[in-house]
Amino acid sequence: MIPKYLKRSFWFVCIFALVACGSNNQADEGVDADGELLSLDVEFELPEQEEVGETVELKATVTYGGEMVTDADEVVFEHWLAGNEDDSTMVESTNHEDGTYTAKVTFEEDGVYEIYAHTTARDLHTMPKKSITIGDGHAESNDASNHDHGHHDTEGFVIHLMDINEVKVAEEADFVVHLQLDEEPFENANVRYEIWNTENENEREWIDATESKAGEYLGTHTFDEAGTYTINVHVEDDEDLHEHSDYNFEVVE
Template identity: 55%
Template structure:
């Protein structure tokens, strides 16, 4: 009798362990499904258009199989190729079905590049597209691109994207948040080493500020500019895969 009782207890213990293992497997499976979800943006832009023609920009935002109807940020940024410092940001219209749209027109021939800046589910992505307007690149644009080809920060690795969120205003003596978004092949570039190199136009003294990754592909640091005036800043990006990129920006510091 005692032997039978021990046998029954052993069987019950094995059954309990199997049930727990099954529960862990199901939980791990659920976690795996959660982990593989990605924020994706299908950015639609016509390849060509005429001068002054209305062009629709459309972004369809998904998170896994879910249509994102409540993105925290959805803005389009466009600029003439080779002149990213003079870009234009436009707000999108949320169509409440996972799509976000805006209309824009271009007043002269050229090749224009653009980002669809999207922040949702604590992630940021910025797919990049281009459009040719009219006859395409003007001679002025070609000359500018040729000149910039000898400047640092313009020959970027294929698929690499950098967007510096230039502050609306920078005041001397006050800490300014510096934030840059990085991506590779339309996915956030994570685990990179990012450093801001800052110097005043009239000075040879360079300051270096290391940034921290606050979200996937988003790197931030605080910096206080001591004096008013014109500054330059180079953002350096490296990672363990051999990536080494840098791009220069102009900043104005006021009282």
């Protein structure tokens, strides 16, 4: 016969295990104990102003549901001179394995620089943006080469097309767009890519993008000929939102 105190201990262990399993399942499903959705949050730190030629530290502190994320899939800083987003630079971060990710950059000319902290973790993506003034903040920007010729009526809405790698004729190309509203992933949108060769603007192709992660939309296309192309990203929702941005890229043999 099993003593009563051992039976009590056995049932206590079972109940504890069930509670723990339930908590783990909730975490796997992206909700907390109260059923609230867990969020991926990034505290992006950098100075407001710095001198030309000085080293600037970019720092992102990443949390998920209030817990430090020590194993983010990616934290990459993207910076560009305001008005010249087409000429941006991507900088990989160093993971300090305590929830913080840093990189060091040096700006060689006066101006205001915009910086994204692209962060991917727990199947989510967020990209808080900040700016820094270098020197006296005055610099000529090339508006003609602006990366984003967008129509943005919704305040706080961001369309960001990830860097387009070398696109070749007859090879499938991936186009990935991240959408945010007030720095939160914009989900369940209707996203379509309109693509055309700039030498023949009357012939346009439409591609439906699918949401691969929260706020991330993927579309693919294969090109028949080389040239300079434009992709216009159209975003709509079930209400009255309609935003679009266009980008240029090259297709090579």
